[in-house]
Structures are given as structure tokens and as C-alpha cells.
Amino acid sequence: MKTPAVVLCLGLQAAAATLIAAEAPAPCCPPPDPAKAAPCCPAPAPEVARKDAPCCTELAAARPLSAKSLYQLDVTWTNDAGQAVSLASFRGRPLTLAMIFASCEYACPVLVDDIRRMRALLPEEVRANTPVVLVSFDTVRDTPAALRAFRERMKLDGAWILLRGEAAPVQELAMLLGVKFKQDARGQFAHSNLFTVLNTEGEIVHQHAGLMGDVSSPAKVIASLGR
Template sequence: MTHSRILLFVFGLLAATVRAEKPSCCAEAAAGEPLSALSLYQLEAAFTNDRNESVTLAEFRGRPVVLTMFFASCGYACPLLVGDMTRIRDSLPAEIRDDVAFVLVSFDTERDTPEALAKYRDERALGPQWQLLHGNADAVSELAALLGVKYRQETNGMFSHSNLITVLNREGEIVHQRNGLQGGLDETAAAVAQIEASP
């Protein structure tokens, strides 16, 4: 083999390596394309999860998200909401179940510390696909407004609130909302599965 042919062979191997390591078009799009005006990921507020890590909603970009707002000391509606979300997760095909993020954002900016949320996770055996988030009053209020969730704190420290489960597509846009407790979940699960089926 001549010297020039050896060089061409080496360059060919390098080019193949670069092509193999280059991220897919979808990964590039997720990282580089601007968010739409409808994306909740435009919200810049930082939340804190139950591991005391700072999290922005934009970190869920690229995954389907099922989200609700709740508070850990809620005795009735919130356990039903979380139960509904668990049923949604269980109804998804096994091969996509772990690709979906299930996000709980607390109304209670004072009591739902990372430690309180970690205890809530343990008590309900919520797996790693679940994110439990705490934010300041402004972050919670802004997110609630974007979701269409109404809430207020009562004199006893509890919260009255909408019972709304929201599905976000990979770009953080609302594609489905389900209002109420313990109703049918087929449409919600179908909305999640449709996102997973899309390129």
C-alpha cells in the first residue's frame, strides 16, 4: 500500500469515527433550537428537588412530562392526584415507562423542604422517574398561572387548589390536561404514549 493510500485509509477511519460520535439530529435540535412561546420551559425560575439539588423545568426538555401541583401534608386530594399519576405510569407500555418524567411541584413553600419531600417519596415508594420540587412563592405562583392552576392558602395552613394533571411534550408545551380526581385516565395515558411515538 502506498503512502498516499495509507493516509486516505486513516482519514477514512477518522471520518467514520466522527460520524459515529456525532449526536443525532433530534439531540441537536433539543439542545440548540429555541423554545416556542408556548413552552413552559421559558420559565427561568429554579426549584429545589428532594435531594436538595437546584432544578429548572427546562432540564426535562426532550422527555414527555406528567406534572401536577400538590403539597405533602394534603390529606385528601393530593394523595388521589399522585395515585392517578401512578395509575397513568402503570398503564404505559413497559418499554416507554421509564422515559417519562413524573413531576410534583409543591404549593407549600415553607413546610415542603427537601427533607419533607424526601420523606414523602419514601412513604409512597416513588421511583427515580419522579421529581419532587419545592420553589419560592414567585416561582410557584408563576408556574400555577401558566398551568391554569388556582390555589390559595387557608387560615389553617392547608391549601385549596385545582386538581389538574398536565402532560407536556418534549418541548415543554401543554398537549393535554385532565381536571378532577379518580376519573378515566385513558386519554391522559394516550397523550403520553403519542409523544413517545413521535420522532
């Protein structure tokens, strides 16, 4: 049997490592190069600006985030292609956000279908500029390959971003969204059926609870944000 002291020391070392990680300064975004930025995003012409979204996102990143922005979270997720993704990279566009797990037998496919129905109500130019992010509860089974299979099964196009993360950030995101979840004995997750609309600054502006309901309200909210 291991001596308790050793176990305790290891535990404390791990805790200390967490502390160090937590105190590491957030990676700093380089300020936008004004020479490059200036011709691309003239302030008085928002229509033009939206077409140059990547450049505008860079510009937006220079402004401090609002206190209610979920984009304050310094978390790196992994998409179904295995690439690192930060939620803050969606700044500048309205976002639809939901939590799912790929082996879900009932609710998640319905939830995905609800979001699809909601997107069908959007004007095409808004839909094209409004990504959907699905974050998995299942930190163990939902590897990038499992999410890729989910994408194929559900026939999700490039507007849908499928993300996985570690247990702590998944829990934190669920807490911020008010999503409840619990894994049962078979490994299935009971969870809130909820999708959330974030505005261009990453603030929660609308939440839609329930399945197979009327999705016109979130569609209206997104259309007004994307205009």
C-alpha cells in the same frame, strides 16, 4: 416607630434589586460541541437518538424554544435531595406535571395515585422515559426533607421528581397551568386537582382535571409523544 420615609426607601431599594435581578441576562447554554454531538445523534435514526437521551437533550437545547414552551421560564427549583433543577432539563422527553403539597390529607395522595394508574397504562419503554414532576405549593413547610418524607410515604421511585421553589415562581407556574390554590386558616391548601402533560418541547398538550377518573386519555397522549 420607624419613619415612613425609611420604610419607603427600603421598599424601593428592594424593588430596584428585583429590577436588577430581572434584567440580568439569562444564563446562556453553551452550544453543543459538534465533534461530540455528531456521532451520537444521527438525524435519520430517532430510535437510536432516544437511547442517547442526555446527548440529544443537549442538542435540543441549542434550538430556540417555541413561543408556547414552559421551558422558557428561567426558574431554578430545588429537588428533595437539595439539588438545583431546571424544568428545561426535561426537554426532549414528555413530562407529567402536577402541583401538590406534602402535608395534604386528601387530594394529593389521590392525585399521585391517579398519575400512577395513568403510568401503568403506558408501554414500559415510554414509561421509563416519561418523568413525573410534582411541584409543591407549600413554600414554607415543604423543605427538601419534607418532600423526601413524602416520597417515602408515597413510595415514589426515581421517575418522580419532587420540587420546591419560592412563592413567586410557584405562583407563576400555577398561573401558567391554570391551577388555582388558596391556603386556608389551618395551613391546608385548597387547590385544583389537575395534572398536565407537556410534550418534548415543554408545551402543554393535555390536562386532566378531577380525581379518580378515567386516565386513559392522558396515557394515550403520552404514549403518542413517547413513540
